[in-house]
Amino acid sequence: MSCVTIKLNLCSPNTPSFNTLPLDGHFNFHEVHHAARDFGNRYQFLPMAVLHPKTVSDIATTIKHIWDMGPRSELTVAARGHGHSLQGQAQTHRGVVINMESLKGPEIQVYTGSSPIVDVSGGELWINILHESLKYGLAPKSWTDYLHLTIGGTLSNAGISGQAFRHGPQISNVHQLEVVTGKGEVINCSEEQNEDLFHSVLGGLGQFGIITRARISLEAAPARVKWIRVLYSDFAAFTQDQERLISAENTFDYVEGFVIINRTGLLNNWRSSFNSKDPVQASQFKSDGRTLFCLELAKYFNLDKTDLINEVRLAMAHQKPSTLKCLN
Numbered sequence: 001m002s003c004v005t006i007k008l009n010l011c012s013p014n015t016p017s018f019n020t021l022p023l024d025g026h027f028n029f030h031e032v033h034h035a036a037r038d039f040g041n042r043y044q045f046l047p048m049a050v051l052h053p054k055t056v057s058d059i060a061t062t063i064k065h066i067w068d069m070g071p072r073s074e075l076t077v078a079a080r081g082h083g084h085s086l087q088g089q090a091q092t093h094r095g096v097v098i099n100m101e102s103l104k105g106p107e108i109q110v111y112t113g114s115s116p117i118v119d120v121s122g123g124e125l126w127i128n129i130l131h132e133s134l135k136y137g138l139a140p141k142s143w144t145d146y147l148h149l150t151i152g153g154t155l156s157n158a159g160i161s162g163q164a165f166r167h168g169p170q171i172s173n174v175h176q177l178e179v180v181t182g183k184g185e186v187i188n189c190s191e192e193q194n195e196d197l198f199h200s201v202l203g204g205l206g207q208f209g210i211i212t213r214a215r216i217s218l219e220a221a222p223a224r225v226k227w228i229r230v231l232y233s234d235f236a237a238f239t240q241d242q243e244r245l246i247s248a249e250n251t252f253d254y255v256e257g258f259v260i261i262n263r264t265g266l267l268n269n270w271r272s273s274f275n276s277k278d279p280v281q282a283s284q285f286k287s288d289g290r291t292l293f294c295l296e297l298a299k300y301f302n303l304d305k306t307d308l309i310n311e312v313r314l315a316m317a318h319q320k321p322s323t324l325k326c327l328n
C-alpha cells in the first residue's frame with residue numbers, strides 16, 4: 001500500500017483530481033497537522049491530505065484513484081486508527097492519511113449463540129466493543145491492556161495482553177476481515193476464503209490492505225474478577241513463576257509480567273491489603289530506586305467467594321519464597 005505511486009504535484013494543496021471523486025465523506029487538504037503526530041511524538045510527517053471516509057466505498061474509490069494514476073509517483077497512503085503508534089507508522093510524508101475513526105457504519109453487531117462473534121468497523125475502538133458486547137453478557141477473548149485503540153490498529157500489529165497465553169493475541173481471534181486492497185478492491189477474507197490476504201493483513205503493519213471490517217470471537221464475560229499483583233526482587237524467580245503459571249492446567253485467566261522501578265511511594269499508592277503503617281510489612285517495601293518485577297494475575301469467577309479463594313490458592317500453589325509481596 002505504501003508503495004503505490006502516482007503522477008501528481010504533491011506540493012500543491014489544491015489537488016483537483018481528488019476533489020472530483022464521488023465520496024460520502026471528504027478530503028481535508030489544510031487541517032492535516034494532527035495526522036503528522038502520534039503517541040511517540042518523535043516522528044512528524046506532514047501528509048498532503050487527510051481522507052475522512054464515511055463509507056468503505058470512499059476508501060476503495062480513493063485507493064483505486066491513486067492506483068489508476070500509475071506507478072511512477074511517490075504518493076503513499078497510510079491508514080490511521082487512534083494514532084497510538086510510537087514511530088510514525090500511521091503517518092505518510094506528503095501522502096494521503098485515511099482517518100479510520102471517521103468510518104462509523106455499519107453499527108457494531110453482536111451475534112450470540114454457542115460461538116458468539118461481533119462484527120465491527122476497522123475504525124472502532126475496543127472500549128466500544130466491550131461496552132456493546134457486555135450488553136449481551138459477552139466480551140472478546142483477547143485484549144490489549146489499553147482499550148482506546150482501534151480494531152484495525154491492533155490487528156495490524158498483534159494485540160497482546162494477559163489473555164494471550166490462553167487465547168493467542170487478538171490476531172488469533174479473528175474469523176473474517178473485509179479489506180480494501182492496494183488496487184481499491186473490497187475483498188472478504190478468512191481462513192477459508194482468500195487466506196493469503198487474511199494472513200498477510202493480520203499483523204501486516206498496514207502494508208497489505210486496509211481493514212474496514214472484522215469479525216471477532218467473543219466469550220461469556222465473567223461476572224467478577226479477582227485481581228492480584230505479585231512483586232519479585234529476583235528476575236529468575238519471576239520468570240520461573242510466570243512460565244509455570246502459563247503452562248499449568250489450573251491457572252489464572254490473565255497472566256502478565258512487567259518490570260518497574262520503585263520510585264518513592266509507588267508501592268504505597270497501589271490499592272492493596274498491605275498496611276504501610278505496619279512497621280514489619282513496611283520494611284519489606286524498602287526498595288526505592290530498585291528494579292522490581294511484577295506478575296499481574298486475574299481469576300475470573302461467578303462462584304461464591306469460598307470457591308474462589310480455593311481456586312486462587314490452587315493457582316498460586318507454585319509461589320516461591322523469594323516473592324517480595326502479594327498485593328490485591
Ligand SMILES: Cc1cc2nc3c(=O)[nH]c(=O)nc-3n(C[C@H](O)[C@H](O)[C@H](O)COP(=O)(O)OP(=O)(O)OC[C@H]3O[C@@H](n4cnc5c(N)ncnc54)[C@H](O)[C@@H]3O)c2cc1C
Pocket residue numbers: 038039078079080081082083084085086089090091100122123143144145146148149150151152153154156157158159160161205206207209210211212
Ligand atoms: C498507551 C498505550 C498502550 C498500549 N497498550 C498495548 C497493549 O496492551 N498491547 C498491545 O499489543 N499494544 C499496545 N499498545 C500498542 C498499540 O496496540 C499499537 O500501537 C496499535 O497499533 C495502536 O492502535 P491505533 O488504533 O492507535 O493504531 P495507529 O497507531 O493509528 O496505527 C497503527 C498501525 O496500523 C495501521 N492501521 C491502522 N488502522 C488500520 C486499518 N484499519 N487497516 C490497516 N492498517 C491499519 C497504521 O497504518 C499503522 O501502521 C499500546 C500503545 C499505547 C500508546
